Amino acid sequence: MLFIDEGKQRAYYSRLDFKLWVGIIFLMVGLSGRLAAAVTTEPDPPNIVIIFADDLGYGDLGVYGHPTIRTPSLDRMAAKGIKFTQFYSGASVCTPSRAALLTGRLPVRSGMMSDKFRVLFPFSEKGLPAKEITIAEALKEKGYATAAIGKWHLGHEPSYLPTNHGFDTFYGIPYSNDMSLKRRGDPPVPLMRDKSIIEQPAKQQTLTRRYTRESIAFIQDQGNQPFFLYLAHTFPHVPLYASEEFRGKSSRGLYGDVIEEIDWSTGKILNELRELGIADNTLVFFTSDNGPWIVKKQEGGSAGLLRNGKGTTWEGGMREPAIAWWPGTIAPGQVSQTLATTMDLFSTSLALAGADHPKDRIIDGINLMPVLTGKQEEVRQVVYYYREKKLHAARKGPWKAHFITQSAYEGDRRVRHKIPQLYNLEKDPGERFNVAKKHPQVISDIKKIVEEHKKNLNRGKDQLSAVK
Amino acid sequence: MLFIDEGKQRAYYSRLDFKLWVGIIFLMVGLSGRLAAAVTTEPDPPNIVIIFADDLGYGDLGVYGHPTIRTPSLDRMAAKGIKFTQFYSGASVCTPSRAALLTGRLPVRSGMMSDKFRVLFPFSEKGLPAKEITIAEALKEKGYATAAIGKWHLGHEPSYLPTNHGFDTFYGIPYSNDMSLKRRGDPPVPLMRDKSIIEQPAKQQTLTRRYTRESIAFIQDQGNQPFFLYLAHTFPHVPLYASEEFRGKSSRGLYGDVIEEIDWSTGKILNELRELGIADNTLVFFTSDNGPWIVKKQEGGSAGLLRNGKGTTWEGGMREPAIAWWPGTIAPGQVSQTLATTMDLFSTSLALAGADHPKDRIIDGINLMPVLTGKQEEVRQVVYYYREKKLHAARKGPWKAHFITQSAYEGDRRVRHKIPQLYNLEKDPGERFNVAKKHPQVISDIKKIVEEHKKNLNRGKDQLSAVK
Numbered sequence: 001m002l003f004i005d006e007g008k009q010r011a012y013y014s015r016l017d018f019k020l021w022v023g024i025i026f027l028m029v030g031l032s033g034r035l036a037a038a039v040t041t042e043p044d045p046p047n048i049v050i051i052f053a054d055d056l057g058y059g060d061l062g063v064y065g066h067p068t069i070r071t072p073s074l075d076r077m078a079a080k081g082i083k084f085t086q087f088y089s090g091a092s093v094c095t096p097s098r099a100a101l102l103t104g105r106l107p108v109r110s111g112m113m114s115d116k117f118r119v120l121f122p123f124s125e126k127g128l129p130a131k132e133i134t135i136a137e138a139l140k141e142k143g144y145a146t147a148a149i150g151k152w153h154l155g156h157e158p159s160y161l162p163t164n165h166g167f168d169t170f171y172g173i174p175y176s177n178d179m180s181l182k183r184r185g186d187p188p189v190p191l192m193r194d195k196s197i198i199e200q201p202a203k204q205q206t207l208t209r210r211y212t213r214e215s216i217a218f219i220q221d222q223g224n225q226p227f228f229l230y231l232a233h234t235f236p237h238v239p240l241y242a243s244e245e246f247r248g249k250s251s252r253g254l255y256g257d258v259i260e261e262i263d264w265s266t267g268k269i270l271n272e273l274r275e276l277g278i279a280d281n282t283l284v285f286f287t288s289d290n291g292p293w294i295v296k297k298q299e300g301g302s303a304g305l306l307r308n309g310k311g312t313t314w315e316g317g318m319r320e321p322a323i324a325w326w327p328g329t330i331a332p333g334q335v336s337q338t339l340a341t342t343m344d345l346f347s348t349s350l351a352l353a354g355a356d357h358p359k360d361r362i363i364d365g366i367n368l369m370p371v372l373t374g375k376q377e378e379v380r381q382v383v384y385y386y387r388e389k390k391l392h393a394a395r396k397g398p399w400k401a402h403f404i405t406q407s408a409y410e411g412d413r414r415v416r417h418k419i420p421q422l423y424n425l426e427k428d429p430g431e432r433f434n435v436a437k438k439h440p441q442v443i444s445d446i447k448k449i450v451e452e453h454k455k456n457l458n459r460g461k462d463q464l465s466a467v468k
Numbered sequence: 469m470l471f472i473d474e475g476k477q478r479a480y481y482s483r484l485d486f487k488l489w490v491g492i493i494f495l496m497v498g499l500s501g502r503l504a505a506a507v508t509t510e511p512d513p514p515n516i517v518i519i520f521a522d523d524l525g526y527g528d529l530g531v532y533g534h535p536t537i538r539t540p541s542l543d544r545m546a547a548k549g550i551k552f553t554q555f556y557s558g559a560s561v562c563t564p565s566r567a568a569l570l571t572g573r574l575p576v577r578s579g580m581m582s583d584k585f586r587v588l589f590p591f592s593e594k595g596l597p598a599k600e601i602t603i604a605e606a607l608k609e610k611g612y613a614t615a616a617i618g619k620w621h622l623g624h625e626p627s628y629l630p631t632n633h634g635f636d637t638f639y640g641i642p643y644s645n646d647m648s649l650k651r652r653g654d655p656p657v658p659l660m661r662d663k664s665i666i667e668q669p670a671k672q673q674t675l676t677r678r679y680t681r682e683s684i685a686f687i688q689d690q691g692n693q694p695f696f697l698y699l700a701h702t703f704p705h706v707p708l709y710a711s712e713e714f715r716g717k718s719s720r721g722l723y724g725d726v727i728e729e730i731d732w733s734t735g736k737i738l739n740e741l742r743e744l745g746i747a748d749n750t751l752v753f754f755t756s757d758n759g760p761w762i763v764k765k766q767e768g769g770s771a772g773l774l775r776n777g778k779g780t781t782w783e784g785g786m787r788e789p790a791i792a793w794w795p796g797t798i799a800p801g802q803v804s805q806t807l808a809t810t811m812d813l814f815s816t817s818l819a820l821a822g823a824d825h826p827k828d829r830i831i832d833g834i835n836l837m838p839v840l841t842g843k844q845e846e847v848r849q850v851v852y853y854y855r856e857k858k859l860h861a862a863r864k865g866p867w868k869a870h871f872i873t874q875s876a877y878e879g880d881r882r883v884r885h886k887i888p889q890l891y892n893l894e895k896d897p898g899e900r901f902n903v904a905k906k907h908p909q910v911i912s913d914i915k916k917i918v919e920e921h922k923k924n925l926n927r928g929k930d931q932l933s934a935v936k
Binding site: 059062063064065066067068070072075076079085086251252253255256297298302303304305319333335337398425426427428429430432433 | 526527530531532533534535536538540543544547553554719720721723724765766770771772773787801803805866893894895896897898900901
């Protein structure tokens with residue numbers, strides 16, 4: 001054909017096969033990647049980003065089964081990385097959970113668990129002791145730039161703030177976003193930069209957006225220096241706020257809006273890493289501090305098929321959504337049932353930075369790299385569930401023995417069991433069928449492990465009960 | 469460099485950049501696709517495969533949030549297609565649910581719901597009336613080859629079998645796999661081919677495997693003829709059986725083994741379609757007949773965060789996992805909250821085959837193609853929840869009004885509500901917060917819709933209560 005109708009020709013080019021373009025783009029990326037590889041020498045220590053939600057339930061993300069909360073970025077992150085299905089926080093409430101993550105130690109060891117107050121309050125005097133070693137401190141010694149963005153909740157007095165715990169900078173709120181009770185004499189919730197209050201009350205509606213902007217600026221500013229970013233979102237802890245772009249968008253209501261904004265934020269950060277060309281040298285880990293705050297009804301989340309939620313040592317209280325992403329190092333599309341905890345992120349981060357594990361104290365974390373790289377299926381056998389300073393339950397392999405049960409978040413009666421309740425969490429993730437009578441040997445095995453564990457507990461001095 | 473060390477050279481080629489290969493492959497696929505497009509004329513009517521599990525819970529697949537059941541094939545199917553999060557079966561028990569799927573009609577219209585027996589039994593006399601039009605009948609008229617493989621449960625007397633309802637062939641069991649009670653005088657469960665019993669008792673351990681082999685043989689045999697395959701698995705209905713390759717493999721126990729074998733089966737079928745080069749002309753839809761049989765404890769499944777299960781009109785009874793796959797026609801990676809039902813698969817199938825909707829009867833199905841192709845976000849506003857012959861609940865948009873509630877599967881007291889219970893299923897998918905008092909207008913809207921609906925109900929003559 002010699003004469004081509006112009007309209008048809010345009011249609012022809014606009015229809016020019018998508019696959020063809022993908023092919024050309026991949027070829028170019030492939031070739032440029034090979035050229036770059038030819039000049040690279042030793043790999044830099046990887047960047048580490050931990051994104052920590054607040055009160056997010058096991059069942060609250062699309063990829064964890066929620067029917068009406070849309071989380072396309074987190075779903076994609078899981079599709080490109082590993083989705084963990086048996087991943088635990090270090091405690092079922094905020095302060096001790098954050099202490100566990102950042103120190104790699106059960107919070108009962110650092111004194112960040114108390115029988116009097118479960119978390120720090122605006123009237124608290126203390127916080128994470130200076131002698132504790134945080135991920136930030138360990139990585140800073142290895143030349144990392146470090147930033148804490150978001151909620152802290154490990155002490156708001158000057159000496160306890162992030163910049164005294166290894167973080168170069170801090171931008172966020174010092175404790176939970178609901179801690180401004182007038183009758184208690186709480187001040188309005190402050191927004192801080194480093195050690196200064198820059199806004200009070202913090203305008204919560206735009207916090208997620210501003211945390212995201214600060215995170216991206218921090219990432220962009222690092223150049224060739226490796227970095228550790230700890231982005232601890234203020235939400236979905238109540239009171240719930242979403243920015244204008246997200247308010248009213250989710251069919252799940254305000255709770256959904258808030259999650260969808262966190263999802264957007266995560267997508268923005270992953271995109272930035274890709275655009276800067278550092279995605280394949282960055283581990284990003286997304287999880288939450290504890291389960292959903294069920295007593296808040298529609299303003300609280302869902303633990304999916306797990307039992308109960310925040311504040312309890314039932315699975316809903318401490319098992320979290322958890323997604324690891326590291327293009328080129330973590331193979332895509334994995335679902336892992338391995339046992340792991342937030343404390344393992346401490347050990348993993350130190351291993352990646354080439355920092356030594358502290359030898360003068362007990363560390364509960366285990367390096368997850370063998371799991372992340374597919375070299376081992378598991379690295380951990382046991383998980384402990386503390387509430388206040390008491391060990392309520394312990395899990396070994398599929399078996400969880402409850403020595404003490406207590407169902408609701410507040411005020412509920414504590415029941416100490418002569419014969420522990422026993423659940424097989426792999427067969428019965430909802431903790432519905434107590435099979436203690438059938439498995440006395442399992443119970444005595446777990447009891448032995450617990451006895452050993454208690455011998456070496458070294459309880460830290462209670463930091464939470466000191467008040468002004 | 470002139471001299472290249474052979475070992476290094478080999479390493480060089482083995483490391484030859486993955487992206488480069490992807491680029492080359494995409495280019496070739498892109499070019500060949502364009503060449504093929506140039507010679508293609510009219511598209512053939514597409515093949516249709518419906519895979520129907522039995523008693524699978526909303527929360528039982530990896531992609532729907534189960535922590536210990538591995539379903540890599542269904543997860544991938546969802547990643548390459550659409551995962552529906554608000555998709556319903558036509559009833560909360562087996563027989564009426566299957567009637568709804570195959571006829572596109574509420575089973576109360578076809579007489580396949582009864583106040584006496586909820587499903588057909590080995591002592592039942594009747595089944596799906598001959599005057600009902602099944603998907604198979606409609607598609608057969610358009611030149612489709614049709615096969616029913618698996619569980620039927622729409623009448624086991626010769627005149628009610630699949631080969632009298634539009635299917636060229638049948639290979640499977642005529643009713644549920646637990647229907648062989650000696651005290652009731654039931655015979656052992658038979659395995660049939662067309663109208664003949666070929667094995668009795670059916671060896672259930674290898675049923676999933678044999679159904680899969682039969683399905684693949686049927687697909688391979690069609691050549692250029694379009695086909696409709698209805699693969700209705702026998703499991704995870706109890707008693708549970710998995711083949712040797714899967715028994716003991718799942719950490720969820722036997723229930724997990726059974727699901728993982730169904731997952732394997734689905735993967736085999738999708739692979740076969742790809743290998744035959746007909747994937748892009750085949751719609752595959754995976755779903756289940758009703759929710760999990762909770763009273764069976766660890767042998768029953770989980771509805772995830774949804775309330776209750778099989779037999780009830782709570783969400784857990786009728787909302788199902790549902791995944792649509794059609795490479796090239798359905799865009800990958802979609803999660804859809806659209807309202808849809810198994811009855812819509814009737815209308816979708818007829819539309820795809822170019823068959824007219826029957827005009828002499830009420831059809832409850834709606835063609836889903838506008839949703840599958842992304843042209844419309846929704847096609848359906850209302851879902852009806854029948855139990856026996858009574859309308860227990862109705863959903864319009866996010867709102868579900870319960871006129872009657874009844875919690876457990878059997879024997880439980882039926883409560884008729886003067887003021888219906890009202891739930892916002894988008895904000896409260898677990899049906900925890902009755903908000904009837906706040907929304908009287910919503911209730912009266914739904915009542916009006918229900919009144920209209922009841923005027924045109926045309927209840928069919930009860931087919932289930934006739935016994936020998």
